Amino acid sequence: MDVLSLDIMVAALRLAMPIALVALGETFSERSGIINIGVEGTALAGALIGATVAFFSGSSVVGLCAALGVGMLLGLIHAVWCVYLRADHVVTGAAINLLVIGLALFLTRVVWGWRGTSAAVPTLNPWILVWGMVGLIVLAQVYLFRTPWGLRLRVVGEHPQAADTAGINVFRTRVAYSVLNGALCGLAGAFLVNNLGRFSVGMVGGRGFIGIAAMVVGNYRPIPAFLAAYLFGFVDALQMRLQDVIPSHFSIMLPYVLTVVVLAGFLGRAHVPAALGKPYIKDQG
């Protein structure tokens, strides 16, 4: 069987794409101290608004910008809740996920008359986004570990008091990277729409959560997180080719089993930012 063909590598890259983008965004966000499990919903919102705007404007580029915009907006809302109002990060993220599903069912019904799916929308070649993402990940790795801004970001997540003393605005840094996270999730959603040519409420299908897992496996580093996402995509592409040999009940599990096994191996060893999930309160500690 021609399992290790170019074809499977390409399919794996397509499957890994949304996971890798979410993992990259979450890396930035968690490095600054903000957990966002709302990435699943944020990606769906990017797909939804991206598709809607592309449908009405007739331009895939305008749709892409709208997807980035709505992602940033959700990232901002999440940040405001977590940073200034000191809400629980997980609860706020879960709220985003629920909110977007409701919005998607409502909006698709109002706009297209079919709950849950859109009509065909204008698209651009999804491969532009794929190669853009690969470049972005290399840039992010350099940014995070080779530039002063990356250092500041890491300090905010490790020791916000020290960062504050050094004159770094902890609040604003966290908000900024949460917004960046939202933008990358929105981009993941835009990729899905450009790949399929329409919006569907199930199109993210848990890949946002897998993105968080990929980030943990990648130990909060962009390139390793991408490799983890690619591994998941590869095993998913592999199981599709193995369904003739292995019953689908088992083969479909493979990528998820792999995620659990790899996570169990990495979770203990991952270097979690010290101030992750804790609100920063000035004048305390």
Next chain:
Amino acid sequence: MRKLFLILAVVALGAAMAFGHPKIGLVLATGGLGDRSFNDQGFWGAEMAAEEIAAQYGVTVDDVLDYVEPRSIADYESFHREFARGGQYDVIVGIGFDHAPILEEVAPDYPDQKFVVIDAVADADNVASIVFNDQETAFLCGVVAAMLSETNKGGVLGGMDIPLIRRFVDGFTQGMQWVDSDAEVVVRFVGDWGNPTLGKELSLEIYRAGADIIYGAAGASHLGTFAAAEERDSWWAIGTDVDQAWSAPEHADVIIASGLKRVDLAVYNEVMKVLDGTWEAGVIGYGMTTPAGLGTGIAFGPWDVSEYIQASYSEVALPNNVVKDILQKLDEAVQGILDGTIVIETQ
């Protein structure tokens, strides 16, 4: 004084019941509305019945029809119980095979409530189980696939590897092989009824494995099959349950035919039977070879040939003589199924 209130209350209650209109509770499958196939069609059937009731009682459709879209199978039980608890629904309909085991648990707790389940048999005294001869529909789709495939290989994209979808696979395979005994079928399962992203990826894999025409049987997931078919001129798709060249018109250039399954008719009929008092629990079959004699078929070609071979909105350009040949072969297959010379084996 208290007695007076009691009498008034009883009278008021009686009046409310006398003037109350029938109500339908609908629990959809996890694929949800908007699959442009199975769920949407089930909904239309309930809507059609609700419109008739609404016109009769001078109320709105929203008053008559209440529906919920569970996001996971775990939600089914609570939705069915929620509908059944108040006793205000004349009939509760569950769309989808996976409702059956849950109704077997729930239905005995509400013996006076009438339930309907589509696509599976629920063994309970107050449940009507609707089962379709999906293999007949799939057989006809297989005939079309075999007549058109240049690689002599067809594909089926299934939602899950379950007996229901195996009926699709078996019927399709035998339909192809009835035309050409060397025909092969590639089968892949998504594991999800609502994820067209994965559906597209698996469809690309089926095409890569050599099939050039894919029969989608995966709810909203096989919307991805149509998107995949758009990528090559030589790739085609067959839709499911409704004429998907109509319900997904942007893909009418690749959807060459659609298997028909009148879920809407089945739901409508059950509601009407409840209203006129002829409703009965038990198993009710739909299909060419059932007593009902209808409910399965195919949408292909520009005109209706019989009640089983209906016109399609497909925009695939085929030479006239090819269309004619296929229609003839389809008619032959239908006659064969009806008179028993074609027996479709299912597991």
